[in-house]
Amino acid sequence: MSLEHARRTTGRTRVASALIALVLSGVGVLALAGPAAAAPGDCPSGYTCSYSGYKYTNDAWQQPSTHKFANCVDVMAIGWRSYGNVISSTFNNGRSQNSYLYRGPSQAGAYLFVPRGGGFGNVGSFNDDIESGYFETTRSSVGSALCR
Structure with missing residues (x-):
C-alpha cells in the first residue's frame, strides 16, 4: 500500500x-x-381538571374521581360529594390564564401554581391535599356565588 x-x-x-x-x-x-403537553381527553377547553389518580387518571375506588372548574371553586365538592383531599394529578386547559390550587378551602394555605396549557401528572407534596382552586382573574372572588 x-x-x-x-x-x-x-x-x-x-x-x-x-x-x-x-x-x-x-x-x-x-x-x-x-411530546408536547396535551390536555387529557376529558378536560374541556377553558377548565382546570383534577384527578384522583396519577397521570390524569382516576382511582377506581375513589368517588368522585374527576373535578373540573371554569372559574373558581371555594370548596371542591359537587352536591354532597367532596373532591377535597383526593387529587393526585391536575391539568390547566384554560384559554388564557394560569390556575392556582390551594391546600385549604377558600384559598387557605399554600397553593400549587398550574400554568396555562400545563399540568402535573403527580402533584407531589400536594397529593390528596387540595381543597380549592382559582383562575388568575377569579382569585379575588373568594366567597362569592361565582366560586360555589
Whole structure:
C-alpha cells in the first residue's frame, strides 16, 4: 500500500466517522425530546381538571374521581360529594390564564401554581391535599356565588 493510498483511506474513514457521529447525535436528540403537553381527553377547553389518580387518571375506588372548574371553586365538592383531599394529578386547559390550587378551602394555605396549557401528572407534596382552586382573574372572588 502506498503512502498516498493510506492517506486517502484514512481521510475517507475520518469523514465517514464524523458523518456517523453526526447522525447518531441527531437521533439521540430526537429520542430525548418528549411530546408536547396535551390536555387529557376529558378536560374541556377553558377548565382546570383534577384527578384522583396519577397521570390524569382516576382511582377506581375513589368517588368522585374527576373535578373540573371554569372559574373558581371555594370548596371542591359537587352536591354532597367532596373532591377535597383526593387529587393526585391536575391539568390547566384554560384559554388564557394560569390556575392556582390551594391546600385549604377558600384559598387557605399554600397553593400549587398550574400554568396555562400545563399540568402535573403527580402533584407531589400536594397529593390528596387540595381543597380549592382559582383562575388568575377569579382569585379575588373568594366567597362569592361565582366560586360555589
